[in-house]
């Protein structure tokens with residue numbers, strides 16, 4: 163009897179042991195399943211956050227917690243990058259930030275619920291890098307839209323359109339009336355701002371690197387002309403006129419019969435716009451909606467006119483996607 167009871171006890175023990183082993187196995191399996199599931203979820207989240215955010219049409223802001231637009235609304239301000247170039251974006255004699263790009267952006271941002279605009283002065287050639295590095299959230303400098311820049315930033319639609327200008331010493335001693343004329347006189351030197359589209363236009367016209375005096379900003383361009391380091395300076399027509407007016411130097415003059423440059427047989431008329439980071443699609447779309455309304459109701463022209471632009475300089479129906487396309 164005793165024998166039987168001890169056998170029963172042993173067999174009960176072994177049944178319990180097996181049951182507890184099965185329980186442990188089941189728990190281990192469950193933990194593995196949960197681990198695999200968590201890894202899969204983590205990988206999916208990482209791949210979504212890691213997407214480039216590049217605007218390839220219809221894509222929204224990437225999976226970051228809050229978009230730049232939402233953050234700006236929440237904090238009540240947004241920072242713009244500008245290059246101190248009259249009449250696009252500059253500080254006036256009272257130290258107030260203004261210019262066509264600034265006032266258009268200010269009006270639109272207010273309508274988007276962003277009351278305050280802060281500003282970061284940056285050399286023109288550093289604007290795109292500054293935007294990408296998040297030193298500011300918008301470039302408001304009247305920057306021209308072109309396919310190369312569209313690879314790096316997301317442009318709003320253009321707010322104005324303009325041609326180029328050339329200034330020389332009074333009397334135009336070297337008879338420089340076009341970029342081609344500069345190219346043909348290898349002794350002639352032209353001052354041009356670093357990072358500006360004019361460098362490409364000059365190259366396309368045959369002007370060599372040695373003929374270009376590359377300067378960091380437009381003040382340095384006029385200084386180069388005044389000091390004789392350059393025989394000419396080039397920049398957009400309105401920027402050129404504003405520099406000449408400000409300098410009031412009788413020793414300089416604007417070339418009135420300047421022949422606008424062409425690249426590949428096409429006129430290089432520039433279209434200026436605000437620009438955002440590539441993944442700030444919601445900000446760009448909201449900005450464009452307000453800009454369209456301002457084109458329609460005449461407000462855009464009113465702002466442009468305050469800075470010397472006329473109806474001729476309105477951008478018409480030209481859009482950023484058209485100007486970003488290499489065939490444009």
Ligand SMILES: CC1=N[C@H](C(=O)O)[C@@H](O)CN1
Pocket residue numbers: 247250286303304305306307355357358359360397398432434
């Ligand atoms: C308003 C402006 N446009 C040209 C550009 O976008 O490169 C340059 O002339 C710099 N300033």
